[in-house]
Amino acid sequence: MITPLSRPAGSAWWTTGKKNSRMSALGATIIVVALALITWLVWMSPTDNVVRKVVGDVVKPISTNMELKNDRADLLTQLVSTKSRINDQSAELAKLKTELAAATGKSTALETKLSKAMATSSKSAGQVKDLKSQMASSGSSASGTAGSGTSNAASSGSTTPTTTTGETPGAPSGGTTTTPTSPIVTGPTIPTTPSLASIKKPTSKYFGLYTQQSPFNWAENDDVSSKVGVSPNMSGYFQGFDSDFRADAVQRSWAKGQLPFLTWETQPLKAANNLNTQPDYALSKIIGGDYDAYLTKYAKAVAANKQPLAIRLDQEMNADWYPWGENTNGNSKGQFVQMWDHVHQIFADNGANDYVVWVWSPNRVDNLNSTRSQQAYLANYYPGPDEVDWVGMSGYLRPPYSNSETYSFQHTFQNTLTQLRAIAPDKPIVLSEIGASENGGQKAKWITDLFTNLDAPVNSDIIGFGWFNHTVTSTTNGTQYTNDWRIDSSGSSITAFTNGIATVQDQYKLKPTG
Structure with a gap:
């Protein structure tokens, strides 16, 4: 058998023993009540109370640190999300730039074609008017059936230079000019112009x-x-x-x-x-x-x-x-x-x-x-x-x-x-x-x-x-x-x-x- 160790007289109240157990419970209760009382006094006291201030100064950094950690975590999450969106938008922007460059090239080409078409249209309008005047003065019809030369050109689709002598509508007469005569179906002719000599000495x-x-x-x-x-x-x-x-x-x-x-x-x-x-x-x-x-x-x-x-x-x-x-x-x-x-x-x-x-x-x-x-x-x-x-x-x-x-x-x-x-x-x-x-x-x-x-x-x-x-x-x-x-x-x-x-x-x- 093992004999328990004996406690010397005057040992502490928290040591094993019935009497000491009761004392331990009582001491713990007193401590809890004292802490609760202190807490109540601190928080119920005026805001400028020294005790409350000391406690607040101790507690506040801990609370602030926790908030900062939470904010940091949120910011990191937002940063990751933003980077992801930027990458997506950069890819989309690069795609749009490529499409814009292609569209700009097409637009420039179309503008060039439009300018040429407008110049041709403007020139053609005057040429058609001049041609109609010439045909009217010569008795030719729009279908080209009146004159054998015109009708032959229209039927064959060929273009034959025709030399004319005399007065040009709206210009001095007396010169000899060479002007292409084209079938109407292929487009207007170049305007007839007098020779330089006939302009220098007009009649x-x-x-x-x-x-x-x-x-x-x-x-x-x-x-x-x-x-x-x-x-x-x-x-x-x-x-x-x-x-x-x-x-x-x-x-x-x-x-x-x-x-x-x-x-x-x-x-x-x-x-x-x-x-x-x-x-x-x-x-x-x-x-x-x-x-x-x-x-x-x-x-x-x-x-x-x-x-x-x-x-x-x-x-x-x-x-x-x-x-x-x-x-x-x-x-x-x-x-x-x-x-x-x-x-x-x-x-x-x-x-x-x-x-x-x-x-x-x-x-x-x-x-x-x-x-x-x-x-x-x-x-x-x-x-x-x-x-x-x-x-x-x-x-x-x-x-x-x-x-x-x-x-x-x-x-x-x-x-x-x-x-x-x-x-x-x-x-x-x-x-x-x-x-x-x-x-x-x-x-x-x-x-x-x-x-x-x-x-x-x-x-x-x-x-x-x-x-x-x-x-x-x-x-x-x-x-x-x-x-x-x-x-x-x-x-x-x-x-x-x-x-x-x-x-x-x-x-x-x-x-x-x-």
């Missing part, structure tokens, strides 16, 4: 019109035509040295039955009319070859288009308001002719002169200063008969009017015509840019006198005129004027023009409207 004269949008839009041109009863046979428009050759301008003009009459300026197209200092366009730069690449490209495009046009290069050179005038923009005497020679030679080298009527066109001399108004001064600008086909001039009835103004053809044109005939004898003359202002109330009188003198035998060398059908506000001698040059600026103006153009119809042979 009928030109009524030209400058409008805001021609030859790219004919609305204003047609409106004026309907009011005066005849259609122009020359279309005036402008280009600068900042744009390439516009074959569509030439093609649309001929499709309309009008000679393209281009004013080509050695400056940007939208440059102000009185901006005579433009160093980038000094004559020396053109002479020196700075623009040779541009000029060569332009000349080649003219030759490739194979349709004639008139080019009025750097008009009003004897005045001082453009950068190509001598004694302006750093230019010196003789450089205008050198520039003209240079441009003309590049055209000759590239075959473009086979399609160009070169027009030398100074400004009206009597409204310039005493030096510039002299014939010797003007003669200095003339390139010579081998490089000029027509001579012309700009002449307007415009304020401020002098005390000697007679509102007549004689006052506006005669002094300049006298100098032109002396400088360039035997060259056809075109009044290349003219108009009359309503200011002063004498426009109708001036128009009537214009046509009276155009019909006079003494002016038989004047082969036509170009009317500037615009309204322009400009400053002269410090005073601002708004000049309405339009033919239809007033009822009296329209009446005078309609009556006047009718008096010269036998020389101009214009197509009636109506």
